[in-house]
Amino acid sequence: MNYKLIVFALCTFALVGKSQGQIVDKKNLIEKNAQLEKIETGFAFTEGPAVSRLGDVYFTDQPNDKIIKWSFFTGKTEVFMENAGRSNGMFFDKEGNLIACADLDNQLWSIDDKGNKTVLIESYKGKKLNGPNDLFITPSGDMYITDPLYKRDYWTRDPESQQDGEHLYFLSANRLQFMPVDENLVRPNGIVGTPDGKNLYVSDPGANKIYKYDIIEDGYLSNREIYLERGSDGMTIDFRGNIYVTGEDGVKIYNKKSEEIGHIPIPEKWTANVTFAGPDRKTLFITASESVYKIRMKVYGTY
Template identity: 60%
Template sequence: MNMNRIFSLLCLSFLILFTPAFAQMDVKKSLVAKNVELVKVGDGYGFTEGPAVDREGNIFFTDQPNNKIYQWKFGTGEIIEFTDASGRANGLYFTREGDLLACADMDNQLWSFDKEGKSKVLIESFKGNKLNGPNDLWVNPRGGIYLTDPLYERKYWERDPAMQQDGNHLYYLGSDGFQFFRVDENLVKPNGIVGSPDGTKLYVADIGAKKTYVYDIEEDGYLTNRQVFVEMGSDGMTIDNRGNLYLTGDGVTIFNNKGDKIGHIPVDEKWTANVCFGAGDRKTLFITASEAVYTLQMKVRGVW
């Protein structure tokens, strides 16, 4: 090997070692705003999850071990407590009417909060048995709710920790609030979930199978044509206006709408649980990661 070749390799190694991690990826120039870095905007929580954006662009997120939901105000950067009785909420999502839906894991239910923080139970069982532990959800443009229900045993449960249903399934609650049925009974451990802006595609991460699936959504809420989108599971997920899918776990991994990996955003925490877009222009990527929450300014925008 000649000296010029050796020198080039040494220079490349130096760049890899001393360049900020997320700047190494082509995601920085194609998706991330210019000259920005990941910013920690809050810490000291038990475990953060479930970010959801309201109509104005504020982000609500959960601290599940401490039974709380917080609100991040994008205009000021302030984080305030929304409720200290969240039902041990995990995933969150806003309805078109502005109510906050919560996967209330304390009693394995689906809750709804009004703007004042008053809660009510929407779903408490399926065929006479409790759910395993509602985890994440997505609301389609017609108002129907898709819900993942994996079993993760919680220390705070007073009930039998055994599986309550006959498996870890994916459910659908119709917009009328009465039709509640399973739409996939062949998943190992469904977790993160999001749909396309036009309501025709549903993405579901099966973290147990280490896969993320894509389905066609029918008008009645049923799903057809399940296919493997990527060979990677995820905790939470979101989608941007270009159709790119953001998966979590080891930081945030981004795939285009064909399933090709186009970038990775490292997060210096034990686990990156969930992600969504917020702020008035929906160009702030908000990340919940273990005991902290982060933001990153993007070129692309969220669609919800």
Template identity: 80%
Template sequence: MKRNILSAIIFLSLSSSITHAQIVDKKNLIEKNAQLEKIADGFGFTEGPAVSRLGDVYFSDQPNNRIIKWSFFTNKTEVFMEDAGRSNGMFMDREGNIIACADENNQLWSIDDKGNKTVLLEAYQGKKLNGPNDLYITPSGTMYITDPLYKREYWTRDAVSEQNGEHLYLLSADRLQFMRVDDKLVKPNGIVGTYDGKTLYVADIGAEKVYKYDIIEDGFLTNREVFINRGSDGMTIDYRGNLYLTGADGVKIYNRKGEEIGHIPIPEKWTANVVFAGPDRKTLFITASEGIYKIRMKVYGTY
């Protein structure tokens, strides 16, 4: 009993310190006097925010197997889709479809504005994928998809990889070519690219590194290098090229040189993902465990 009481005291103390931790903004990226605002809570675990052309956000509530829509103009949420394939990472394509990493059955889905789904991928060379986790779509339409292996309680299959590892994949803009573009990763997770489609960042959460790549002709990757020696869950980027990483310590911001220039503490156990939202893409929208948050920025996102 004493141990339980002590654990509770430690947890409350940590929660309090997280709640009262100060925002760090070394480069004036955050709007003056802006405060972190909790939009809503009570979700199972929030992930995968994808931004519509109007600036609204679709995000996944994975344990409850649904996709939720947050309206920028009303600041309210509503259920967009049930039976959402346990969607994790998501991204909006040029046609306004949600591309979702539906790892319930190792698939990649395209979901239209009515909630109708089309399965785009579920295997590589005839073998099941591990469970697509996150993706990024370049301005030209090329998709990059991370495929780590996370054992899920809801899987009815054996949690054994049919692939020979956990890799990074490319799906061509015409969706006719699907190939591996990096097979030297431990557990790839978050992924994002620059607005010009020339640079890609991939978080290898298993190796505690974020890698940087040059994107060349036909989407192939070259010049892989370690951008920073820390992992991340979801990621986003602003027009200056600053990278926003997530995890146990909220949102950390790094400039193009890999120097930490900002920190937005989030009062949750885990911060899973982040994206720029709103018509002007200046609202930083954050998914974190059971809640979703926002804060106004001076800088804007690029997709």
């Protein structure tokens, strides 16, 4: 997400506004008596939470060009990587590498546990991408990457699009096939898939929609349908198939029928992203503006 535009648009948004209020839990998803806890604050803009095998969360402080690690066991944060390519969305692959949407040079990186990076994608048809924003990795290792155009003041290149639109891309598990799989999006952003690898959800804030797809053979998508008439920054999913969406109203939860069944207000101007953390994947970890939060759940997620 374009953090500067968000701050600009919401600079007058009072913290007593939409992001305040009582937690709503219509389907008993949240642990009894659980409270929203602020883990740490003082960041510039937090994004891209990705959960490791052990349940720790790696997230970005994009304006400060850092990836931060939060330890589930100690509850503390530490800098994992500086000069992190202005990384935004991230996801761990099956080998334990952190895959990052490195917005500085419009690339997709693979980062090992020592912080060494490998560039996986740097262009399409000889031209730079707009700026990879978020990604999802299927159980088979295939990737889906959103590529909106949010013009950055730190780019040294022409900030206009070099692609013919803002698309959703597919990268095969063997890294040999990279192609757009939906070229009819306005500004794709958040993305998440079902743990069985059969369905994909993609947020298009430019169209104020979240779409649902069937994932079919060779990474292609079919049966696109509108899941929600709203956009979202980041998203996650629990084992029941409920979708957790983010934005200026904190975290809202929708079931498979697109019915709103929960709301976790966050006392920040913008809630950017969310994931399930901990060894049991029952801690909801939330990145929101200058802070990160957590709350214990009854349901668990896979990521």
